[in-house]
Amino acid sequence: DAGVIQSPRHEVTEMGQEVTLRCKPISGHDYLFWYRQTMMRGLELLIYFNNNVPIDDSGMPEDRFSAKMPNASFSTLKIQPSEPRDSAVYFCASSLVGGAKNIQYFGAGTRLSVL
Amino acid sequence: EDQVTQSPEALRLQEGESSSLNCSYTVSGLRGLFWYRQDPGKGPEFLFTLYSAGEEKEKERLKATLTKKESFLHITAPKPEDSATYLCAVQGTGGYQKVTFGTGTKLQVIP
Numbered sequence: 429d430a431g432v433i434q435s436p437r438h439e440v441t442e443m444g445q446e447v448t449l450r451c452k453p454i455s456g457h458d459y460l461f462w463y464r465q466t467m468m469r470g471l472e473l474l475i476y477f478n479n480n481v482p483i484d485d486s487g488m489p490e491d492r493f494s495a496k497m498p499n500a501s502f503s504t505l506k507i508q509p510s511e512p513r514d515s516a517v518y519f520c521a522s523s524l525v526g527g528a529k530n531i532q533y534f535g536a537g538t539r540l541s542v543l
Numbered sequence: 544e545d546q547v548t549q550s551p552e553a554l555r556l557q558e559g560e561s562s563s564l565n566c567s568y569t570v571s572g573l574r575g576l577f578w579y580r581q582d583p584g585k586g587p588e589f590l591f592t593l594y595s596a597g598e599e600k601e602k603e604r605l606k607a608t609l610t611k612k613e614s615f616l617h618i619t620a621p622k623p624e625d626s627a628t629y630l631c632a633v634q635g636t637g638g639y640q641k642v643t644f645g646t647g648t649k650l651q652v653i654p
Binding site: 432459461463469470471472473476478483484519521523525530531532533534535536537 | 574575577584585586587588589592630634640641642643644645646647
């Protein structure tokens with residue numbers, strides 16, 4: 429398997445623009461997680477899905493953030509409108525509960541810069 | 544709320560100089576404690592899972608141990624390729640599949 433695939437790898441946008449980050453989890457995994465990583469706060473969980481259903485979105489910072497998982501092989505994280513403080517690296521991870529003991533496998537991340 | 548504190552924030556070692564990284568945690572019922580390695584520009588990569596106090600896991604020069612309040616990642620005779628940020632994370636029984644990460648220890652091994 430190619431692992432968790434995220435796109436784009438880098439995104440530079442201007443304040444107020446809409447940003448969409450994409451994730452393809454490992455085939456067969458039933459959980460998908462979105463994280464944000466900054467130097468100050470480390471790795472923060474934003475939202476996670478089980479079998480395409482959002483389970484916990486308490487980490488989503490504001491209504492400007494939304495996430496969807498229309499099918500088992502694709503998820504998006506959208507920021508609208510974007511602000512400079514959203515600049516961070518966003519990671520997607522997937523896991524298989526009951527498989528390799530809940531190990532989360534991470535993608536390479538999307539580095540977002542909002543100017 | 545689950546909490547993870549890692550120390551030190553950064554560690555610089557000479558090649559061959561053994562040391563330990565610390566991870567202190569508070570969790571409402573431990574389901575698992577995880578160690579990950581993260582290289583610059585990449586996502587975290589899984590190393591170990593520990594489930595109960597007294598458990599130990601080893602992989603090459605790395606050894607992870609667990610007590611009821613903390614975990615240690617021991618690095619024996621490190622090499623420059625061990626340079627990375629090491630992340631500790633916990634999964635409690637209260638948050639189902641939710642995992643809480645620490646901010647990591649950035650390790651640099653100098654030849």
